[in-house]
Amino acid sequence: PVNAPVRQRKEKETFLIDFMSPEAEVTDDVVRPKKGTASINMPKKDWKSKSRNLLPDDKHFNSTQLKKLFLKPKAVLYATKSSK
Amino acid sequence: DAIATIFQSAQKTTAGHRKLAITMRSIWEQCAAGTGPLGASIGGGRVGEKAFVKEFTGFLNRVLMTKKSEVVGDRCLRFTDLFVRGLLDKGGEDEQMIEEEEAVEETSAIRFVLRFIFYLLPLISSREKTVRYRTTQLLSLLLANALPEFPYDYSTKSNAIFKQLRSELLKRIKDKEAPVRVQAVVGVIKLLEMGVGTDEGDSEDDDEEGDGNVLAVLIEAMQNDPSADVRRTILYHINPTSETLPYLLERTRDTDPATRRSVFTRLLPSLGDFRHLSIGMREKLLRWGLNDRDESVREAARRMFNYRWLEDVDGDVIEILERLDVTCDGPQGGVKELALRGFWEERKDFVEKITFGDEFWEDLTAESAFLARSYNDYCRDLPSAQREAGEIDEKMPEVTKLALHLQKYLNKLVVALEGEDAEAATWEFVAEQLLMIASRMDYGDEIGRRKMFALLRESLAIPELPEGVTKLIVECLAKLSMGEGDFCMLILEVIAEVHDRIADDDDEAGVADESFHSAKSDVSDDDDLEDSITVRAASVKATVKELMINLKCLHIAQCMLENVSGSLKKNTHLVTMLNGLVVPAVRSHEAPVRERGLRCLGLSCLLDKTLAEENLTLFAHCFNKGHEALQIEALHIMSDILVTHGSAIFEGDSCAVEQRTLYRMFAKALKLDEVVEVQATATEVICKLMLAQVIKDEEVLTSFCQLLKVLVIAYFDSATADNQSLRQILTYFLPVYCHSRPENQTRMQKITLNTIHQLLLIRENLGEEEEMVSITTTTSQMVDWTDPRKNVGGGVQAGRSGIGEKIVDPNVHVDLAIDTLERVSSSSCNKEEKKVLCAMLGKLYIPAEATPEKLRELYELVTQAIGDKVATDAPSRNALNKLELLLGKIVNELERDGVTEATGD
Numbered sequence: 011p012v013n014a015p016v017r018q019r020k021e022k023e024t025f026l027i028d029f030m031s032p033e034a035e036v037t038d039d040v041v042r043p044k045k046g047t048a049s050i051n052m053p054k055k056d057w058k059s060k061s062r063n064l065l066p067d068d069k070h071f072n073s074t075q076l077k078k079l080f081l082k083p084k085a086v087l088y089a090t091k092s093s094k
Numbered sequence: 095d096a097i098a099t100i101f102q103s104a105q106k107t108t109a110g111h112r113k114l115a116i117t118m119r120s121i122w123e124q125c126a127a128g129t130g131p132l133g134a135s136i137g138g139g140r141v142g143e144k145a146f147v148k149e150f151t152g153f154l155n156r157v158l159m160t161k162k163s164e165v166v167g168d169r170c171l172r173f174t175d176l177f178v179r180g181l182l183d184k185g186g187e188d189e190q191m192i193e194e195e196e197a198v199e200e201t202s203a204i205r206f207v208l209r210f211i212f213y214l215l216p217l218i219s220s221r222e223k224t225v226r227y228r229t230t231q232l233l234s235l236l237l238a239n240a241l242p243e244f245p246y247d248y249s250t251k252s253n254a255i256f257k258q259l260r261s262e263l264l265k266r267i268k269d270k271e272a273p274v275r276v277q278a279v280v281g282v283i284k285l286l287e288m289g290v291g292t293d294e295g296d297s298e299d300d301d302e303e304g305d306g307n308v309l310a311v312l313i314e315a316m317q318n319d320p321s322a323d324v325r326r327t328i329l330y331h332i333n334p335t336s337e338t339l340p341y342l343l344e345r346t347r348d349t350d351p352a353t354r355r356s357v358f359t360r361l362l363p364s365l366g367d368f369r370h371l372s373i374g375m376r377e378k379l380l381r382w383g384l385n386d387r388d389e390s391v392r393e394a395a396r397r398m399f400n401y402r403w404l405e406d407v408d409g410d411v412i413e414i415l416e417r418l419d420v421t422c423d424g425p426q427g428g429v430k431e432l433a434l435r436g437f438w439e440e441r442k443d444f445v446e447k448i449t450f451g452d453e454f455w456e457d458l459t460a461e462s463a464f465l466a467r468s469y470n471d472y473c474r475d476l477p478s479a480q481r482e483a484g485e486i487d488e489k490m491p492e493v494t495k496l497a498l499h500l501q502k503y504l505n506k507l508v509v510a511l512e513g514e515d516a517e518a519a520t521w522e523f524v525a526e527q528l529l530m531i532a533s534r535m536d537y538g539d540e541i542g543r544r545k546m547f548a549l550l551r552e553s554l555a556i557p558e559l560p561e562g563v564t565k566l567i568v569e570c571l572a573k574l575s576m577g578e579g580d581f582c583m584l585i586l587e588v589i590a591e592v593h594d595r596i597a598d599d600d601d602e603a604g605v606a607d608e609s610f611h612s613a614k615s616d617v618s619d620d621d622d623l624e625d626s627i628t629v630r631a632a633s634v635k636a637t638v639k640e641l642m643i644n645l646k647c648l649h650i651a652q653c654m655l656e657n658v659s660g661s662l663k664k665n666t667h668l669v670t671m672l673n674g675l676v677v678p679a680v681r682s683h684e685a686p687v688r689e690r691g692l693r694c695l696g697l698s699c700l701l702d703k704t705l706a707e708e709n710l711t712l713f714a715h716c717f718n719k720g721h722e723a724l725q726i727e728a729l730h731i732m733s734d735i736l737v738t739h740g741s742a743i744f745e746g747d748s749c750a751v752e753q754r755t756l757y758r759m760f761a762k763a764l765k766l767d768e769v770v771e772v773q774a775t776a777t778e779v780i781c782k783l784m785l786a787q788v789i790k791d792e793e794v795l796t797s798f799c800q801l802l803k804v805l806v807i808a809y810f811d812s813a814t815a816d817n818q819s820l821r822q823i824l825t826y827f828l829p830v831y832c833h834s835r836p837e838n839q840t841r842m843q844k845i846t847l848n849t850i851h852q853l854l855l856i857r858e859n860l861g862e863e864e865e866m867v868s869i870t871t872t873t874s875q876m877v878d879w880t881d882p883r884k885n886v887g888g889g890v891q892a893g894r895s896g897i898g899e900k901i902v903d904p905n906v907h908v909d910l911a912i913d914t915l916e917r918v919s920s921s922s923c924n925k926e927e928k929k930v931l932c933a934m935l936g937k938l939y940i941p942a943e944a945t946p947e948k949l950r951e952l953y954e955l956v957t958q959a960i961g962d963k964v965a966t967d968a969p970s971r972n973a974l975n976k977l978e979l980l981l982g983k984i985v986n987e988l989e990r991d992g993v994t995e996a997t998g999d
Contacts, residue, residue, distance in 0.1 A: 027156050053891055059320065
């Protein structure tokens with residue numbers, strides 16, 4: 011709740027399915043498959059993911075690495091510099 | 095009528111569902127029996143049953159048309175599921191029938207279910223996505239709740255319906271809509287659990303949908319589906335078996351954080367005791383989980399270790415460690431160290447109650463030594479106020495005792511090494527842990543300090559000790575010595591001692607060979623030949639020994655140099671060592687000796703500027719001519735030298751390398767696509783030198799800018815797609831570099847146009863298999879890097895007006911826009927490039943605060959570009975017009991202000 015949205019919640023009109031009136035009837039042909047050109051399937055290119063949706067190997071590169079010497083990792087780089 | 099009324103109430107709240115289901119059931123019973131207001135009108139029996147299904151589904155259609163976001167639809171479907179469950183429960187006697195393997199009596203409830211599913215079948219592939227969603231949702235609900243026990247195979251007809259259901263749902267695993275796929279996979283998994291399609295004979299006529307294949311389809315979807323919801327749903331529902339588990343656990347590295355987290359929070363708890371997993375798997379779970387980029391995943395992994403695993407072993411942390419491979423990541427322990435650190439932080443109860451008695455130290459194992467070391471490190475890292483409460487000094491043995499323990503395990507190690515015992519690795523690890531503890535002890539007690547010092551001094555001279563142990567011993571000695579002078583003198587004494595061993599062993603070897611010779615000579619026919627062979631063997635043996643000793647001496651010297659930071663010239667011991675040991679090694683004909691010598695020379699160069707100047711050429715040569723590992727080493731050394739001494743080194747009298755030459759070499763290294771590690775190292779080196787502002791002098795600005803350009807191109811180039819180290823370093827570096835200093839940002843701005851041009855050329859020549867991020871992504875990244883609003887104004891400007899309050903240089907994007915328009919208007923700019931550049935213009939930040947002359951120039955350029963009809967497509971024209979409009983306003987305002995100022999005078 012640190013940055014809870016302050017926006018007012020819009021009073022959503024409660025939607026109800028009309029079961030009572032006969033006009034609201036949905037006939038079987040509406041719900042059944044009709045012939046159409048549009049595919050209901052996923053495009054083929056999405057069937058395979060090259061990475062198998064896995065993260066690349068994380069090298070955990072971080073800023074401390076840039077502050078260290080390669081040969082003397084225990085010595086802090088900028089401290090060495092300022093002492094000169 | 096009655097059914098409508100029931101649905102009408104069912105959609106409002108789930109509270110009355112139970113009651114409503116009973117009412118619905120009585121209507122159904124009436125239909126079947128031909129009684130009641132509805133039943134009587136249609137007549138009972140099968141006709142009545144059919145009539146009910148027709149009525150029921152008629153109303154259900156309205157639900158199936160209800161959008162996914164409407165909760166009323168969900169309620170109605172849940173109600174339907176409850177109703178069906180009720181029907182089947184009523185005929186509870188059916189279950190006994192199944193047990194007996196007798197033919198199941200076909201009840202009216204069963205007939206209802208079959209008719210109902212038969213009705214739903216075609217709807218699964220409806221053109222309406224809402225219908226497909228609601229139908230699959232309903233089916234997955236039914237299969238999960240009402241139907242798991244359903245005797246689907248009691249008749250051929252029933253079997254056929256369920257097989258068709260499976261087939262339809264399987265197709266929906268490839269649905270266009272992710273929510274449909276989510277529901278479909280649940281349905282398919284439930285059918286798989288019911289065993290639909292597994293009976294003999296089935297697999298023959300319909301091989302494609304055999305049982306194993308269904309599982310394969312699900313696993314494939316879990317790996318490949320673009321929607322994380324689908325992948326996660328499969329992860330939740332699929333039964334973990336030895337066959338599926340590797341795939342399930344693989345999701346620990348899913349691109350979606352919620353999926354990764356749910357492996358830890360849902361899958362693993364459901365598997366029970368962690369000891370059922372393989373050691374490799376436990377290690378991987380920790381490594382991936384605790385190092386995850388997302389804090390919530392790390393937290394879930396910590397909870398797994400700190401609570402669930404701990405409970406599995408009844409609170410015995412050492413047992414958890416025994417169930418891992420503590421020694422496999424070197425003395426630091428890799429992820430095990432991270433796991434334990436999290437453990438101490440979270441489980442303060444263990445921090446308090448843990449004790450290490452005398453018997454603990456008497457009988458150390460790799461695991462217990464590691465635990466003690468980790469505990470010691472944790473406590474000593476605490477802020478002093480908290481540390482006192484932890485009483486670490488009381489829990490750890492006093493220094494004298496610690497030295498005795500260390501001695502004991504070092505002895506064990508030496509004995510094991512002599513006997514070529516497999517236990518040596520364990521004792522090496524234990525000794526390393528003890529040395530790490532020793533290096534952080536409080537040495538206020540002089541007797542203890544002397545005892546430890548003597549032990550370390552003596553041990554260091556044992557040439558057989560493994561390098562890891564030697565390194566830690568030298569570190570401890572550096573801490574215990576009185577100043578660097580004393581420390582170096584001590585180490586040199588030890589090196590001399592070790593070196594003398596060569597002479598000793600030469601004598602020994604001679605004696606051994608003699609006896610060998612005399613034993614052999616009796617049986618030998620040709621004395622002379624035999625003689626020459628043994629002599630050669632002896633000399634080979636002696637050479638190997640000499641090599642080993644030499645390497646050992648150099649290693650000790652290297653460890654020493656790593657712990658020294660004072661001036662080389664002022665330390666006579668270091669000068670002696672350099673001339674007596676390091677320089678001859680660098681000239682050695684033995685590659686290992688030479689390479690170790692180079693490392694020592696590199697370390698020495700960090701201590702003396704002149705020495706560094708003199709040897710830079712040598713390291714550059716190593717890079718140009720060396721093998722991969724040597725190239726990396728040379729890059730490391732040169733980087734450290736430059737960082738330590740700065741670019742002033744190039745002005746030194748002894749420096750024979752030009753700055754430009756060196757940078758050209760770095761740039762060359764960045765293009766070594768086929769040697770990824772060298773390429774990544776070069777990237778890291780350049781980034782480091784740029785951030786440290788070592789490379790910034792104006793006279794090399796052109797070559798410098800080139801280097802930055804090489805970096806940016808390498809970042810986007812498809813050729814580096816597999817070099818994750820390079821990519822990840824640059825992901826970090828580029829924004830940090832550009833946004834930390836205005837002058838860096840200006841440099842980026844200056845190379846932007848040329849870089850985009852080159853990247854477009856690379857794209858044109860892209861092979862089929864090669865992939866590159868879109869040029870739109872590329873340009874928007876470059877726009878972001880050059881955005882002056884993002885500059886935190888580091889360097890000189892920082893602090894004067896407060897970081898971030900004021901834009902340090904409002905001109906960056908204005909300059910970029912000028913460059914862009916000049917490029918767009920040039921004849922060498924092709925259509926594609928124009929389009930890309932015009933699109934980029936629209937994203938630039940052009941503030942009225944920029945320099946008036948620049949704004950006027952830009953205004954002229956854009957007006958002219960429009961006049962010359964430079965843009966050929968609508969979006970580009972719009973971008974130019976928009977810019978003109980904006981600048982028109984700004985420039986007008988400038989003129990007006992100018993006029994007011996003039997008249998005001």
